[in-house]
Amino acid sequence: MTAPTAPTTPPAPTTPVAPAAPTDLLYSETEEELRSAVRALLTDRCDAKSVLARAETDRPHDPELWRTLAVGIGAAGLLVPEKLGGQGASHREAAVVLEELGRAVAPVPYLTSAVLATEILLGCDNAEATSLLRELASGRTVCAPAVPLTLAPGAPPPTPVRDLGDGSLTGTVTSVADAVAADVLLVLADTGLYAVLAASARLTPQVPLDLTRPLATVTLDAAAGTRLADPGTARAAVAGALLSGAGLLASEQLGLAEWCLTETVGHVRGRHQFNRPIGSFQALKHRLARLWLDVASARAAARAAADALATAAPDAPLTVAVAQAYCSGVAVRAAEECVQLHGGIGMTWEHPAHLYLKRAKADSLALGTAGHHRGLVADFAELPAP
Amino acid sequence: MTAITADQLLARVRGLLAAHPPADTDRTDFLRARFDAGLAWVHYPEGLGGLGAPRSLQAVVDAELEAAGAPDNDPRRIGIGLGMAAPTILAYGTEEQKHRFLRPLWLGEEVWCQLFSEPGAGSDLAALGTRAVRETDSGDWIVNGQKVWTSSAHTARWAILIARTDPALPKHQGITYFLCDMHAPGVEVRPLRQITGEAEFNEVFLTGVRIPDTHRLGAVGEGWAVARTTLMNERVSIGGMRIPREGGMIAPVAAAWRDRPELRTHALHQRLLELWVEAEVARLTGERLRQQLVAGQPGPEGSGMKLTFARLNQEISGLEVELLAEDGLLYDDWTMRRPDGVDFTGREAGYRYLRAKGNSIEGGTSEILLNIVAERVLGLPPEPRDDKDLAWKDLAR
Known part of the structure; x- marks a missing residue:
């Protein structure tokens, strides 16, 4: 039992990685208030039963919920400066909204419209983009980037869409998230970035693994687009948006993992087998204690990302x-543990665990896999491949 | 009195530095002056090396003193005293005990060790069998038994000791906590050579050791409650160290990866990146914990940091040995030595790999810590236990 108490000063890093600037990893009072508002709304309007019922219809999004979240709470404009009609908040606040949306597997186009499309438009400095940005910030217009959900920061964006002249766009993009809920699509073509009315595109819904984030194939056949940026600006704007999106997705994954942990702990405390709560067996306690550690660590990682984006570190x-x-990985593990430790009920359609597992697994592909991001770490930390 | 502010503390530090310029002052004289100015551990009471200030302000004092090139009290050599004995004496000691022991402890004039674990009482520490029997005439306690895994026993002047004073009571109730003179007749310290070739630890045999009742800490039979204070502080100090990005165990592996391209393979690269990411996340988790403490909202994450570091230290040092290829077959030195401190990251890869094996055992095994997280943080029910109400003397052993 006796143990050393004062380990030696750890060796100084020899890394080319710059020392991390002071990072605020906590939640401010304002952030906690925002969380309470979003959580109250979701508790009221987005329980697991209604999410599941809606997922089985051909209208998986909840427009009423979106309106209250986007307009009522003002969450759609968090990343947009006040002078452009937004809240002038930051990635830290948007991250808190995403934590709550993840906790509820809410079927709303927040990550796509309020984060990815908004960040792309913030990267285009012209009147058309600004006016569209105002509409997004107000929550009246939903906008989805017409890129595959798997598109990752640091990966070259594909340009399957060609401009036939005068912004007449032709091409097909697959796996576009939330396209069916969008009023406007942001299309990356060979000649730049375009805004295209969703009504002028052909949207073919795909059958998604994650029922709460619908996917569609977007087909443009000489569709009219409004040009928002030249190819260089467009690429930079999309790259910036993918970085923000990936950073904030970590908060959605955190919220999702937290729900799975809490739900599972509640289950094993109440479920009795062998004349005792199954949560008193060490085999289960240790699994859940490890999962709790993972979730606590994920919170630090997600908060660090949100803060780094907010402060443009x-x-x-x-x-x-x-x-x-x-x-x-933590979100997937949490959802898998949730299914397993619920036993048979975890395999049913009726219990919401599967919604979380499907979202977690799809999220692990969205905006770059863990392996892709480790490759980026290798570049930034100068730990090159053989 | 309202709590002292950071500015007032800084003024006090500058006053100390002006009156005792480190460059012209003997190390011991400086440390004594620092203690007497209340700048040793600012959260301790006045007169005992502190000022009753918030604990978070210690960092302000340490930074200012370090910048001025002031000597420190070599915390590595006296870790058990600082991290475990002192907070326990502060919490449970009489005024005489606090004034007698805390100053020489902090100054490093008296090194402390911990006589808790026994060959038959590891994870189940409360089952310990070292006996303390009170002598009717003198009122002294006579101690007989054996302790083990005792770091610093060979350099220690004093020990915190728990012993059984009533075997007829259930195990948690019959324990009493003592301060034991390591120079007393009947105390025998033998080095315990370990997996690294060194002997950081010792076995301590106690044969008829006499302890005056004035060296009892807390009431007779209350030793378990007192020991819990010690153990809580132990885990905080093990998991609570602050490291820079790519500091700690990952540093030498990353350096070797950059310096020796001929060692790189794709399989090792994937593992290196996974562990680099995990080490960075662990750093952030520790940082978040500290920010919570400073903000006065301590979270339960502290219970988990030691678990994370134990696992990462083992995985990272294992990777390092493998990365080094032929050099991984070698070991720097098997000579039996008795270091006066503990070093997780020093020496070479083979040493780091072997020493890290202790990280999931010392200060509470990872398995016990997982139980603690599950029960205290997650509120999961304890396993049924049939030993809690049995007299210690009737336990299986």
Whole structure:
């Protein structure tokens, strides 16, 4: 039992990685208030039963819920400056919203419209983009980037869409998340970035693994687009948006993992077998204690990413890559443990565990896999492949 | 009195430095002056090396003193005293005990060790069998038994000791806590050579050791409650160290990866990146814990840090040995030595790999810590136990 207490000063890093700037890893009072508002709304309007019922219809999104979240609470405009009609908040607040949305596997286009599309538009400095941004910030318009959900930061964006001249766009993009809920699509074509009315595109819903984030194939056949950026600006804007999206997805994964842990702990405390609560067996206690450790660590990683994005820290790309490389796996593990430790009920359609497992697994592919993000870590930390 | 502010503390530190310039002051004289100025551990009471200030302000004092090139009290050599004996004496000691022991402890004039674990009482520490019997005439306690895994016993002047004073009571109730003079007749310290070739630890045999009742800490039979204070502080100090990005165990592996491209393989690369990420996340988790403490909202995450570091230290040092290829077959030195401190990351890869095996055993095994997290943090029910109400003397052993 006797143990050393004062380990030697750890060796100084010999790394080319710049020392991390002071990072605020806690939640401010304002952030906690925002969380309470979002959680109250979701508790009221987005319980597991209604999410499941809606997922089985051909309208998986909940437009009423979106309106209250986006307009009522003002969550759609968190990343948009006040002078452009937004809340002038930051990634830290958006991260808190995503934690709650993850906890409820809410079928709303927040990550796509309020984060990815919003960040792309923030990267385009012109009147058309600004006016669209105002509409997004107000929550009246939903906008989805017409890129595959798997598109990752650091990966070259594919440009399957060609401009036939004068913004007449033709091409097909697969796995576009939330396209069916969008009013406007942001299309990356060979000649730049375009806004295209969703009504002028052909949307073919795909059957998604994650029922709460619908996917569609977007087909453009000489569709009219409004040009928002030249190819260089467009690429930079999309790259910035993917970085933010990946960093904030970590918070969604955190919320999701937290729900799975809490739900599972509650279950094993109440479920009796062999004349005792199954949560008193060490085999289960140790699994849940390890999962709790993982979730506590995921919280630090996700908060670090949100703070690095909010403060535009020079090492934000590394911090985001670390958060994604870590939190993806934690969310999947939490959902898998949730299914397993619920026993038979965890395999049923009736219990919501499967919604979380499907979201977690799909999230682990969204915006780059953990392996892709570890590759980015290798670049940033100068740990090159053989 | 309202709590002292950071500015007032800084003024006090500057006053100390002006009156005792480190460059012209003997190390011991400086440390004594620092203690007497209340700048040793600012959260301790006045007169005992502190000022009753918030614990978080210690960092302000340490930074200012370090910048001025002031000597420190070599915390590595006296870790058990600082991390475990002192907070327990502060919490349970009489005024005489606090004034007698805390100053020489902090100054490093008296090294402390911990006589808790026994060959038959490891994870089940409360089952310990070292006996303390009170002598009717003198009122002294006579101690007989054997302790083990005792770091610093060979350099220690004093020990914190728990012993059984009533075998007829259930195990948690018959224990009493003592301060034991390591120079007393009947105390025998034998080195315990370990997996690394060194002997950081010792076995301590206690044969008819006499302890005056004035060296009892807390009431007779209350030793388990007192020991819990010690153990809580032990885990905090093991998991609570602050490290820079890519500091600690990952540093030498990352350096070797960069310096020796001929060692790189794809399989090792994937493991290196996974562990690098985990080490960075562990650093952030520790940082978040510290921010919570400073903000006055301590979280339960502290219970988990030691678990994380134990696992990571073992995995990372294992990877390092493998990365080094032929050099991984070698060991720097098997000579039996008795270091006066503990070093997780020093020396070479083979040493780091072997020493890290202790990280999931010392200070509470990882298995016991997982139980603690499950029960105290997650509120899961304890396993049924039939030993809690049995007299210690009737336990299976």
